[in-house]
Amino acid sequence: MIRVFSHSIGDAAQVKAAVDGPVAVVQDAAAVATAEGGDTTCLIIAYRRWVMPEAVELLREIERTLPLVPVILVTDRDSAVARWLSNVRVSALVWFDELETQLPDEIVRARSTSGLSHLAGVIHRSDLPRLLRTGLAHSLRKAQGTPVRCAGELARAIRCSPVTLSQQFADATARATTLNRFLGGLVLLRAHQLHLSGLNWESVSRIVRFARPTLTRKSQRWPGCTLRELECMDPDQLFAAFNEKFVRPLLSGPDRETVGN
Template identity: 30%
Template sequence: MAHDQDELLRLAGDADAVILQAENLLSVIGVVGDINRDHPLLPVILITEQNSVDLRHLASVSVEAILFQHQIAARLPAALKSPAEMAFRLRGLGEECMRNESIPASLRRLLRCALTSVPPPCTVQHLARLLHSDPSTVRRHWRQGVNSHGIPRVRDLLDWLTLLRALSAKRPGLSWTSVAKGIGTHQSTLGRLAVRLTGDTLATLASIGTERLLDRFAGVLTVSFCAKTR
């Protein structure tokens, strides 16, 4: 069992989600705890027998969903959709930008790279490396391509992506401190980004949900590339 558990933890590092099936929840609580510890943002879905559930056993761990055997066909696709939804929507936005010929070609490449990279770049330097460019060129392309009503700096675009990534990782039982640590930042930083970019607190954004924040981001992004006002 120890060998299997070590292998599971190793594979979890490259996974989008982990699905564990067990007749008795007690037999996997330790594994779930280890996954939470080593990969705090990785969603865990438990599949079990209906008569084996004692929610008290789950008080010390974080799971995305608990499904009974007869619910797999109906509910598993939705449970899996949640972790992947953010990347899917951002990838779609990136492809939309690539098809928008009113956006300069250099900026289209920048947007597709930022929106489709997993995980998304969190600094201008990182984005520049992905583009085989340099930070000053990336900043210049952004300034020349956006209008006065849109996202003012490429830094702000990346901050939006950081905030979206954090919100998509937030789950009941997982603190903002753990979320921030999992993506390489601090809770105070996320809090400042939330207020600066949206005017809302992290708690408010958590209640709003990922989908609505994505809609807000998509709207801000669209406005950024409307025809420039003279």
């Protein structure tokens, strides 16, 4: 779901009209940067230039509480915008006078950088140990093609000890899960994507380098279903379950703020 917020009801309506597909307009600024609406795939924030300081504060709060959601800022064409946004993250910037021509393409781009690519960036910017950040970002990028099979393979790719990498992961998640299970989750995300593209499970198995019985066992471990049940899951639902099971413990471990709260 795409969600839109603006300080102006008229601007919110204008943005909504420029978006293809279902859109929800959020009425309350305080509700924008909360974990409610867990199906949000993109946030569009529309502010005129004379209230940009207020927009910057909202964008900072969104970055803190919803780091996995791409954010598009719609505002007036102004040379000062770059200065206003120097210390906050937005996935794309669209001018009001180019709303109808630019916003649909920017939404497609922003949503394509969500998911694994976006998560790799979040991990890279986190305060996790350097080796762990490097390894996890590598595994997330690889999961878009041929996923990493296990902690040993990941450790070889970044030239470190698998014991060190696994221990750092265990410490970061307060032992809520393991590195190998995180990597197994990535395998299933990729397998699910490949199957939805039209490949049968035998072809999927060859690409992810796990036999079908092994994929079945992994699926039964997480997300706790058969492959037949897995193939019926919505991709956004599966990715949200991955974030809840593996990413939330990782980014909200000891001494870290809880993601989405």
